[in-house]
Structure formats: structure tokens, C-alpha cells
Amino acid sequence: MLIARIKKGKEGKVLNSYPWIFKDEIMSLEGSTDKVCEVNVFTAGYKFLGKGFFNPFSSRAIMVLTNRDEELGEGFFRRLLSNALRKRERLFSRPFYRLVHGEGDRLPGLVIDRYGEIIAIQFRNLVIQQKREMILRLLRDIVKPNGIYERSDFEMGVDEKIERHTGLIFGEVPDSVEIEENGLKYLVDVKNSQKTGFFYDQRDSRTFCRTITKELSLKKGLDLFSFTGGFGLNMASSGADAICVDKSGDDLEQGRMNSVVNKLDNKLQFVQSDVLDFLAGFEKKDYFDIVVVDPPSFVKHRRELPHGISLFKRLVEGTLPLVKDGGVLGLCTCAYNIGIDHLVESVRRSTERTGITFSHLTITLQSPDHPWLVEVPESLYLKCLWGLVEKE
Numbered sequence: 001m002l003i004a005r006i007k008k009g010k011e012g013k014v015l016n017s018y019p020w021i022f023k024d025e026i027m028s029l030e031g032s033t034d035k036v037c038e039v040n041v042f043t044a045g046y047k048f049l050g051k052g053f054f055n056p057f058s059s060r061a062i063m064v065l066t067n068r069d070e071e072l073g074e075g076f077f078r079r080l081l082s083n084a085l086r087k088r089e090r091l092f093s094r095p096f097y098r099l100v101h102g103e104g105d106r107l108p109g110l111v112i113d114r115y116g117e118i119i120a121i122q123f124r125n126l127v128i129q130q131k132r133e134m135i136l137r138l139l140r141d142i143v144k145p146n147g148i149y150e151r152s153d154f155e156m157g158v159d160e161k162i163e164r165h166t167g168l169i170f171g172e173v174p175d176s177v178e179i180e181e182n183g184l185k186y187l188v189d190v191k192n193s194q195k196t197g198f199f200y201d202q203r204d205s206r207t208f209c210r211t212i213t214k215e216l217s218l219k220k221g222l223d224l225f226s227f228t229g230g231f232g233l234n235m236a237s238s239g240a241d242a243i244c245v246d247k248s249g250d251d252l253e254q255g256r257m258n259s260v261v262n263k264l265d266n267k268l269q270f271v272q273s274d275v276l277d278f279l280a281g282f283e284k285k286d287y288f289d290i291v292v293v294d295p296p297s298f299v300k301h302r303r304e305l306p307h308g309i310s311l312f313k314r315l316v317e318g319t320l321p322l323v324k325d326g327g328v329l330g331l332c333t334c335a336y337n338i339g340i341d342h343l344v345e346s347v348r349r350s351t352e353r354t355g356i357t358f359s360h361l362t363i364t365l366q367s368p369d370h371p372w373l374v375e376v377p378e379s380l381y382l383k384c385l386w387g388l389v390e391k392e
Contacts, residue, residue: 002031002039002054004062005046010194014041017375019108021062029054029066036130038072043177049192053127057161063108063127078138080107085142088114088369094318095180096201097369099143103379104371110135113196115177115188117146120196121169122154126162136169147171151196160199166191178261182207184233184262189254194227202230202294205332209292210234212328212361212386217265222322224275224315230257231267231292231330236267240289243269245278267318279318286391288319288320294384308335309342316350325391328361332384336377343385362386 005027006014014021027044031037039054039062051072053063065072084105088097100112102124109125119139123129129152136148148170152163177188181203190197213221213235221235226244228251235242236259246252252270258264271278275295293315299308316331323329331343340363347358364381366372373379 002029002033002037003042004029004039004054005042005044006049008044010389011047011049015067017067017104017106017373017377019052019064019106020060021064022223023059023061024062036127041067042161055126057126060125063125065106074134074138077134078142079137080105081135085168087371091368094180096181096200099369101370103376104373111196112139113200114143114145115190115197118173118177118190119143119145119148120151120190121148122150122170123152123162123197124154127143129162140170145171145273147173149173149190151190154195176257181209184219184237185258186228187231187234187254187257187261189250193254194251199230201334201366201370201382202332202384203369203385205294205330205364206230206234208364208384208386209330210238213240213290214238216289216328218328220288220290220324220380222288222291222319224278224291224293224319226255226270227251227257227294227338229270230296230342232268233262233264234259235290236264237262239270241267243271245271245273245275247272276314276318279315279322282322284321286324286327288327289324290328290330291319291323292332293319294330294332294334297333297335299337302337305337305342308338309346312338312343312346313349316346318348320350320356320389323389325389327389328386329358329388330384331388332382334382336381338383340383340385343383347385347387357390359388359390360386361388 005332006025006202007027010025024373033056037053041049041329050067051065052062054062084100094114095114096138099114102112109128113120150169153166178273179186188197209231218240221240221242223232229244232242244255249272252272256270259268298311299305366386
């Protein structure tokens with residue numbers, strides 16, 4: 001068993017259930033350090049802090065999983081997976097949700113989405129990947145799915161030796177899986193769509209979009225970076241005609257199929273284009289009652305923050321002229337490093353000397369099947385700012 005002592009002053013975050021200890025926070029290591037292995041974590045004075053796994057290939061060298069002196073075997077992982085399932089079953093009446101959300105479920109590096117009887121899974125670090133067969137065995141026993149498909153083909157840069165795989169693991173997985181959310185049906189391509197197939201995290205934002213469209217009787221909508229048309233579908237289900245814009249033809253085709261399944265194809269138009277190009281070529285006049293801007297993550301590292309804020313400012317500047325007086329603008333970010341304050345600043349700088357005011361309606365965050373922990377600040381990554389656009 002490897003023993004790690006961490007530097008003075010770093011004990012608090014471990015005791016507060018923060019899962020990561022970085023290489024430069026380690027004071028000493030006693031034992032073999034040439035491979036992934038279990039580790040007991042102590043203070044500089046040998047006071048026990050917790051247990052986890054050591055990864056010699058990552059700057060996040062220790063993943064702490066518990067503050068108790070307990071075995072980190074099959075029983076431990078069974079308990080965490082069962083707890084995650086129990087939480088979702090309390091929150092949702094139908095089996096359409098993110099089942100495990102990494103740090104939010106005390107399983108850093110593990111992402112599992114559930115589409116009824118189909119499971120999509122992603123292993124995002126070497127520790128979790130080495131527990132792959134055990135986790136899959138436990139999933140089959142606890143959830144009893146008809147099929148499991150791996151989507152460990154993420155593009156995020158990591159500084160560890162991890163293998164990326166995609167493909168069928170167990171059972172049968174169809175090319176298209178139908179799920180339901182708030183009365184709307186979505187066809188999900190688990191095998192080829194982005195990430196693990198569907199963005200469950202925007203559930204609450206889609207609900208708000210649908211509600212505000214109906215309550216304010218909004219008639220024309222624009223869904224930018226639409227993916228498979230989630231916001232556009234919710235606008236249309238509340239009576240609006242909407243345009244969905246995305247650069248991915250495959251995602252837009254999936255959106256068209258979703259519109260047909262929901263009998264909303266007469267209210268939705270799909271445009272394949274780079275969003276900034278679309279905005280630049282669109283006549284700058286009051287046109288839409290509601291616009292939602294939901295871009296991919298512009299900022300994966302804090303050093304990219306200025307560039308990301310600049311892009312958001314360009315998006316808002318291109319969008320505001322298209323929103324009618326009294327219309328609604330929703331601005332979203334899935335980047336942890338971009339906060340609500342950055343979104344607010346993007347709007348403020350875009351409305352300077354324009355006579356436009358932005359009046360706050362609400363803020364929506366990632367849905368509860370993507371739990372964020374106050375002890376792990378980076379687990380809160382998705383924020384959407386909604387407001388009324390008023391023009392002089």
C-alpha cells in the first residue's frame with residue numbers, strides 16, 4: 001500500500017471531500033510509484049486523511065475517494081453506483097437521465113447516461129479505466145440494461161496515459177433510441193452523436209425556454225448552436241416558429257427527425273451554418289421574440305478566458321439587433337471558467353451606447369442529474385442567463 005503525506009495547509013480540502021491532490025502538493029511518497037495503485041493519504045505528521053488511488057502519469061496525482069479507512073473494492077463501487085441510481089429514481093419518473101456524473105457522484109472520471117434500457121458510458125481517467133470491467137459488471141447487475149455502449153472518444157487533452165475507445169460493450173444498442181422529456185420525444189444516436197449522445201444537462205433550461213415562450217406568447221424563435229434542436233423544439237411546442245442553426249449537418253438531421261416525431265416540423269426550420277457567419281449575413285432588424293445562444297465550450301483552460309469572453313461579446317453583439325423590443329435572450333456557457341459574471345459583462349459591454357437594456361429574468365444551471373458539489377467548485381460548469389431585451 002502506497003503512503004502519501006501531503007504538504008502542510010493542504011489538509012483542509014481533503015477533509016472537505018475535494019477529490020484531487022496535485023503532484024506539487026505531495027510532501028512524500030512511501031512505496032512503489034511506477035503504476036496506478038491504492039494510496040493512503042496522511043498529513044505531514046502522519047494523521048490519516050483518506051484513501052484513494054495514485055496515478056503517476058497525471059498532474060492530478062491522487063484521487064481521494066473516501067475519508068474513511070475502508071476497502072476500495074467491489075463493495076465500495078457498488079455502493080456508490082447504487083447511491084447514484086437511487087438518487088435519480090427519486091428525482092425522475094422515467095429512466096432518462098445522467099446516471100453518474102463524475103465528481104458529482106464521488107466517482108471522478110466516470111460518466112454514464114441512461115436512455116431507458118440503453119447505457120452510454122465514458123471512462124475519462126486512467127484510474128477509472130482500470131476499474132472498467134468491474135464497473136461494467138456492477139452496472140449489468142444493478143441497472144440490468146439491454147445494451148451498453150462505450151463513448152470514451154472525448155477530445156479533451158489529458159496529461160495521462162489513457163486509452164480512448166468507442167463501441168458496443170454488451171447486448172444490443174440500436175442506431176436510434178427514443179427518450180422523452182417534459183412530453184417531448186427525442187431520438188438519440190448513442191453511437192455517433194456528440195459526447196454520450198444527448199445533453200441532459202440543459203433539461204431545466206429547456207423547460208424554462210418552453211415556459212417563457214408560452215407565458216409571453218412569443219411567436220418567433222432562434223436556436224443558435226442548436227445541436228439536435230432542443231431549444232427550438234421547446235419554442236415550437238409553445239406555439240413559436242423557430243430557426244435552428246448549427247454547423248453539423250448530422251445533428252441538424254437528427255433535429256429534423258425530432259421535429260417530425262413531435263409533429264412540429266411545420267414550425268421549425270434548420271439551417272446549417274457557422275453561427276457567427278449566420279449572424280453576419282442576417283438582416284439586422286428586430287425579428288425574433290426569443291433567441292437562445294448555447295455554444296460549445298470556448299474555454300477549456302483559464303488562460304483561454306480572454307478569448308472566450310471576446311467570442312461571447314461578438315455573439316451577443318450579433319444577436320441583440322435581431323431581438324424584438326420586449327423579447328427574450330438566453331445566453332449559456334458550459335465552460336467552468338466562464339461564470340455568470342462573465343456573461344453579464346458580455347451583455348453589458350454589448351449594450352453600451354445602444355439604448356438597449358437587459359432585464360434579468362432568471363438563471364438556470366445544470367439539471368440535478370448532473371450534481372454539483374459546493375466542495376468541488378469546478379463541478380458547477382453550466383450556467384444560462386435569461387433576460388428581457390428592451391429597446392428605446
